[in-house]
């Protein structure tokens with residue numbers, strides 16, 4: 001493990017990555033998308049939940065309000081901005097998101113010019129909410145793949161096209177996390193990045209992160225505590241950083 005701040009980053013690639021992706025903070029986000037978030041946070045609409053992954057500690061019942069989902073499942077604005085800067089830095093064209101939820105992060109990812117976002121979600125009620133947002137913003141570069149990722153991801157990976165950026169933010173259990181990573185790793189571009197969200201959410205997620213970092217195809221990683229970034233370029237020489245955001 002190396003480094004806590006930019007002064008001890010010796011790799012030019014990671015120094016540049018830190019300066020362009022991690023260090024900048026805009027604080028405004030995408031204001032029009034943040035207006036949607038604000039509205040969701042006030043919404044009393046109830047959503048039927050389906051148990052597709054690790055149950056969230058925030059939810060005990062079968063129905064949740066949209067406000068609670070927006071507050072606890074959707075990535076916060078600062079993280080959405082970081083993902084958007086990352087997609088821009090690597091000029092991602094083919095973007096994958098596992099776990100759409102209400103589609104807020106999807107909108108940030110879809111902001112990347114000339115990109116195509118494929119986002120996976122198993123909860124039909126949430127898909128309807130996300131679709132409403134995509135229609136409202138007239139986002140034609142997003143496709144929602146409905147269904148359990150256990151089935152939809154292996155089908156999707158049959159397509160040999162490369163993936164530039166993937167965000168793993170769906171099933172937070174050890175075995176599915178490793179399985180989804182193996183599938184995505186088959187198609188990730190050498191210069192691509194896979195982001196694993198919630199790496200310290202539970203002991204099993206921490207175990208999955210520790211093992212994935214050591215995967216033979218992973219040539220670099222950054223532990224941001226909230227999420228982990230994985231790099232696949234052999235030129236990076238297996239460098240592993242821990243940075244705070």
Ligand SMILES: C[S@@+](CC[C@H](N)C(=O)[O-])C[C@H]1O[C@@H](n2cnc3c(N)ncnc32)[C@H](O)[C@@H]1O
Pocket residue numbers: 052053054073074075097098099100101102103104105106120121122123126147148149150169170171172
């Ligand atoms: C943490 S939320 C995603 C948040 C979203 N990426 C964001 O940043 O706003 C996880 C989502 O993954 C979905 N999910 C979990 N396991 C799944 C599975 N096996 N198949 C399909 N969807 C799944 C859940 O329904 C939930 O909406």
